[in-house]
Amino acid sequence: MAEHDTIRDKIASQYAELSDRLKVAADYVAEHPLDVATRSLRSLSAASGVSPATFSRLARALGFSSYEEMRELSRRAVGNRALSFSERAGLLRAEARAGGGPVSMLERQAAACIRNIAELEHNTDRRRLTQAVDLLHAARNVVLFGAFSSTGVVEYMAYLANYIAPNWTLAGRMGASLGAALADLGAEDALLVVTKTPYARRAVVACEMARSDGAQVILITDSHACPAIPHANVHFLVPTESPQFFSSYAATVVLIETIIAMLVARSEADPSERIRQVEQRNRGLGEFWPG
Amino acid sequence: MAEHDTIRDKIASQYAELSDRLKVAADYVAEHPLDVATRSLRSLSAASGVSPATFSRLARALGFSSYEEMRELSRRAVGNRALSFSERAGLLRAEARAGGGPVSMLERQAAACIRNIAELEHNTDRRRLTQAVDLLHAARNVVLFGAFSSTGVVEYMAYLANYIAPNWTLAGRMGASLGAALADLGAEDALLVVTKTPYARRAVVACEMARSDGAQVILITDSHACPAIPHANVHFLVPTESPQFFSSYAATVVLIETIIAMLVARSEADPSERIRQVEQRNRGLGEFWPG
DNA sequence: CAACAAGCGAAACATATGTTTCACAAGTTG
DNA sequence: CAACTTGTGAAACATATGTTTCGCTTGTTG
Numbered sequence: 331m332a333e334h335d336t337i338r339d340k341i342a343s344q345y346a347e348l349s350d351r352l353k354v355a356a357d358y359v360a361e362h363p364l365d366v367a368t369r370s371l372r373s374l375s376a377a378s379g380v381s382p383a384t385f386s387r388l389a390r391a392l393g394f395s396s397y398e399e400m401r402e403l404s405r406r407a408v409g410n411r412a413l414s415f416s417e418r419a420g421l422l423r424a425e426a427r428a429g430g431g432p433v434s435m436l437e438r439q440a441a442a443c444i445r446n447i448a449e450l451e452h453n454t455d456r457r458r459l460t461q462a463v464d465l466l467h468a469a470r471n472v473v474l475f476g477a478f479s480s481t482g483v484v485e486y487m488a489y490l491a492n493y494i495a496p497n498w499t500l501a502g503r504m505g506a507s508l509g510a511a512l513a514d515l516g517a518e519d520a521l522l523v524v525t526k527t528p529y530a531r532r533a534v535v536a537c538e539m540a541r542s543d544g545a546q547v548i549l550i551t552d553s554h555a556c557p558a559i560p561h562a563n564v565h566f567l568v569p570t571e572s573p574q575f576f577s578s579y580a581a582t583v584v585l586i587e588t589i590i591a592m593l594v595a596r597s598e599a600d601p602s603e604r605i606r607q608v609e610q611r612n613r614g615l616g617e618f619w620p621g
Numbered sequence: 622m623a624e625h626d627t628i629r630d631k632i633a634s635q636y637a638e639l640s641d642r643l644k645v646a647a648d649y650v651a652e653h654p655l656d657v658a659t660r661s662l663r664s665l666s667a668a669s670g671v672s673p674a675t676f677s678r679l680a681r682a683l684g685f686s687s688y689e690e691m692r693e694l695s696r697r698a699v700g701n702r703a704l705s706f707s708e709r710a711g712l713l714r715a716e717a718r719a720g721g722g723p724v725s726m727l728e729r730q731a732a733a734c735i736r737n738i739a740e741l742e743h744n745t746d747r748r749r750l751t752q753a754v755d756l757l758h759a760a761r762n763v764v765l766f767g768a769f770s771s772t773g774v775v776e777y778m779a780y781l782a783n784y785i786a787p788n789w790t791l792a793g794r795m796g797a798s799l800g801a802a803l804a805d806l807g808a809e810d811a812l813l814v815v816t817k818t819p820y821a822r823r824a825v826v827a828c829e830m831a832r833s834d835g836a837q838v839i840l841i842t843d844s845h846a847c848p849a850i851p852h853a854n855v856h857f858l859v860p861t862e863s864p865q866f867f868s869s870y871a872a873t874v875v876l877i878e879t880i881i882a883m884l885v886a887r888s889e890a891d892p893s894e895r896i897r898q899v900e901q902r903n904r905g906l907g908e909f910w911p912g
Numbered sequence: 913c914a915a916c917a918a919g920c921g922a923a924a925c926a927t928a929t930g931t932t933t934c935a936c937a938a939g940t941t942g
Numbered sequence: 943c944a945a946c947t948t949g950t951g952a953a954a955c956a957t958a959t960g961t962t963t964c965g966c967t968t969g970t971t972g
Contacts, residue, residue: 338858342845349949360845368658368696371930381951386931397930405659408699436750439879440742444735451731459727482777489770490867528900529910557910574882575896576781580874588730591865605866619820619848640919662960672921677961688960
């Protein structure tokens with residue numbers, strides 16, 4: 331970690347060492363690189379409520395020899411961004427032409443994911459989304475299930491849901507019986523399944539069983555060929571295109587986050603209260619780093 | 622053309638009226654808006670070979686009441702360009718149009734995630750990415766850890782990794798001892814931690830312990846304020862902006878997928894063989910729906 | 913050629929800027 | 943409690959900045 335190319339990096343690497351006031355100043359610098367590059371120190375001071383001296387000291391604390399040197403780095407930060415339109419396109423082409431190879435993996439993956447998300451946004455039927463949220467909102471109990479690669483995102487969804495609804499359960503967790511969770515499902519309940527190619531047998535069967543028990547089934551999958559679709563009340567097809575051997579879950583995460591967000595908006599109870607409570611308790615247990 | 626929004630417009634509309642010397646100055650201003658916004662008048666003078674007085678006069682000649690006013694317009698020019706790379710995603714416009722109209726939650730969330738991914742792509746240092754992949758590739762054992770909201774994505778990463786490397790372990794799984802996993806860490810091993818605000822104490826401590834045992838620590842987090850950064854060999858700051866109460870993991874997923882993809886590219890063994898084997902076995906166990 | 917106007921840079925000017933000093937407050941140590 | 947350390951903002955400081963003045967040059971007009 332000898333090299334630091336951006337102010338943010340420099341700030342990040344020294345942040346822990348800074349005093350309280352310097353941290354406030356550092357936060358401001360990190361969040362307003364354009365203003366740092368552009369306005370005077372005293373303007374920043376006025377805008378941020380931190381004294382000029384503190385900014386001056388911050389520069390030293392970060393290892394710069396003067397405030398001007400820190401500003402120079404900020405200049406570069408906004409300068410790079412300013413390049414992005416025309417010049418960056420040129421650079422990209424040059425880079426691609428250079429050896430066919432070295433267009434960075436990150437670039438490829440990011441581009442693919444952005445396309446997927448844009449496609450998701452474009453293709454998803456809003457009424458169906460509303461319908462799914464209605465079902466989840468009305469359900470007595472909601473059971474979540476995902477296997478193999480989908481385990482992680484479903485767990486993420488369950489985590490988010492716990493902040494707003496106590497009646498959500500993650501099924502098939504740590505080898506626990508999926509059957510047990512399904513057995514309790516009735517007409518007033520909902521099952522939400524995420525499954526991608528190749529489709530887990532258990533995911534398909536879970537949908538089938540839940541549906542035959544009269545429960546509401548919501549399915550998130552990657553293709554119209556998914557065998558669980560016939561058993562779902564509502565299903566979503568999420569683009570998963572990726573340059574890699576595995577398919578990308580980025581768009582799926584977006585969909586999941588959107589569903590949770592819509593649930594929050596729907597629920598009459600203020601979620602921030604429950605969030606506060608949960609976090610308060612975690613804090614009390616010493617689970618969180620004191621910030 | 623009563624209104625002129627950009628310096629270029631303003632210059633274009635007055636250019637014919639300008640004297641020779643003022644034209645030179647105007648040319649320079651038009652071609653270097655970033656420098657105008659960023660450097661001092663005298664620096665410009667030195668760089669362009671035009672006297673300070675001329676720039677000052679130019680501002681008046683263009684209808685500004687002072688040089689500072691002209692600079693303000695330049696500021697805005699580079700500020701807009703800084704935004705424009707996310708505009709390439711296109712969705713921003715939809716969001717902007719939303720002067721209060723019913724823009725769907727999906728639209729908002731998708732736009733935010735695309736911005737985050739674009740920012741990640743732009744801000745991430747490629748060398749650092751390579752460095753992280755090198756560490757993971759060279760490690761004898763790799764331990765993954767994530768708590769609370771990060772549990773899911775880390776699990777996802779572990780799942781992907783199992784296709785290409787048998788020496789990756791998910792720590793703290795199902796209540797199993799995190800300490801046990803850390804105890805085995807030595808200088809030849811690596812720990813990869815994902816943690817977001819509020820930071821799990823265990824995540825921070827895990828980094829600290831691993832580092833003091835000489836292990837390589839790779840950290841994925843959301844802010845320079847993360848207390849684990851000082852204990853990491855390599856860290857990544859992932860944008861998590863979101864219109865919701867919770868932060869988005871979409872960009873984090875992209876980063877994780879990219880790291881895995883780079884590992885695949887690095888490994889000499891053909892991953893498809895192992896993938897085929899794993900899937901074959903799962904198929905044999907009847908885990909997959911026959912497709 | 914003289915008279916004049918226009919444009920320019922050097923330098924003088926008032927002012928804003930970044931830095932440093934200083935005194936004070938809060939916390940720690942002996 | 944005293945001595946000391948640390949962190950802070952107000953203010954003093956030297957300096958850099960943008961503007962204006964002034965004299966010079968160049969080109970035009972009568």
